[in-house]
Amino acid sequence: MTLKAGALVRIKDEWPEALGPVHCRTPHYVRGKAGTVVRHLGDFPDPGDIAFAREPALRRLYHVAIPLDRLWPEEPQGELVIEIYDHWLERGA
Amino acid sequence: MSVLEADSEMLYAAVSGLLAERGLVTKAEILERMAVTDAASPALGAAMVARAWTDPAYADLLVADGTAAAEEVGVMMRGLPPLGVLRNEALLHNLVVCTLCSCYPRAVLGYPPFWFKSPAYRARTVRDPRGVLADWGTVIGEDVRIRVVDSTADYRWMVLPMRPAGTQGWSQERLASIIRASDMIGVTVPTAETVREPT
Numbered sequence: 487m488t489l490k491a492g493a494l495v496r497i498k499d500e501w502p503e504a505l506g507p508v509h510c511r512t513p514h515y516v517r518g519k520a521g522t523v524v525r526h527l528g529d530f531p532d533p534g535d536i537a538f539a540r541e542p543a544l545r546r547l548y549h550v551a552i553p554l555d556r557l558w559p560e561e562p563q564g565e566l567v568i569e570i571y572d573h574w575l576e577r578g579a
Numbered sequence: 580m581s582v583l584e585a586d587s588e589m590l591y592a593a594v595s596g597l598l599a600e601r602g603l604v605t606k607a608e609i610l611e612r613m614a615v616t617d618a619a620s621p622a623l624g625a626a627m628v629a630r631a632w633t634d635p636a637y638a639d640l641l642v643a644d645g646t647a648a649a650e651e652v653g654v655m656m657r658g659l660p661p662l663g664v665l666r667n668e669a670l671l672h673n674l675v676v677c678t679l680c681s682c683y684p685r686a687v688l689g690y691p692p693f694w695f696k697s698p699a700y701r702a703r704t705v706r707d708p709r710g711v712l713a714d715w716g717t718v719i720g721e722d723v724r725i726r727v728v729d730s731t732a733d734y735r736w737m738v739l740p741m742r743p744a745g746t747q748g749w750s751q752e753r754l755a756s757i758i759r760a761s762d763m764i765g766v767t768v769p770t771a772e773t774v775r776e777p778t
Binding site: 511512513515527528530533547551554557558560562563564565566567568569570571 | 661663678679705706707708709724725726727728729730731732733734
């Protein structure tokens with residue numbers, strides 16, 4: 487999936503660890519949250535494949551910004567910027 | 580006995596022996612990489628920051644391509660994760676954390692400090708960054724946006740702090756002497772009076 491800076495996205499609310507062993511670089515606290523693409527960081531072999539000695543898929547990696555008050559009940563000021571692979575992103579908020 | 584319980588020296592001997600036997604990595608290559616890792620320290624990152632403070636073209640390169648900027652000062656980046664550099668601005672303060680583990684730009688900052696790997700720092704920085712900064716005695720204006728960068732994947736991130744007041748005319752060497760690892764993680768900001776701990 488190709489996303490431009492400023493694109494509205496949602497990080498998937500998926501829990502693959504519930505189905506079996508995984509190596510997952512999407513932390514729990516951002517799953518299901520809406521954010522904005524900051525920029526495309528590059529394309530990288532999927533660490534989830536490398537961890538299990540599978541031929542790795544090449545994933546587009548994005549920096550995604552999320553306001554902190556969208557993540558926590560205390561509604562702290564500021565923003566989170568986090569690296570998310572495209573197969574974890576959906577278009578639109 | 581599981582791998583987790585094995586004696587670390589025996590485990591190293593077994594795994595490095597297998598890697599050599601299969602022609603994947605020689606013991607000499609492992610020792611070379613260990614020496615490079617041991618030699619890296621915050622002094623490398625500090626020298627890059629000091630140069631960026633005195634050389635705007637280098638500052639632009641550092642922000643655009645941290646890997647190339649590190650290689651320009653002689654840091655061997657081949658085979659290492661790309662280096663991303665987050666520039667602090669008058670109204671933007673960056674703070675780096677790795678909530679999943681302890682990803683850290685070792686090539687330019689050396690081994691991560693113990694607190695960077697602590698569950699408390701990792702959990703709290705993404706939830707209460709101003710509280711973490713306050714614990715460090717770091718005062719960031721209310722009008723300054725805090726940007727927490729969670730290092731979850733392939734990049735390693737460092738902060739390019741702002742050059743402090745009172746350092747006009749300083750040499751790059753003198754500037755580098757006031758820049759600490761904590762400034763390049765973002766929990767502190769350098770001042771003209773900063774003294775860096777020995778590395």
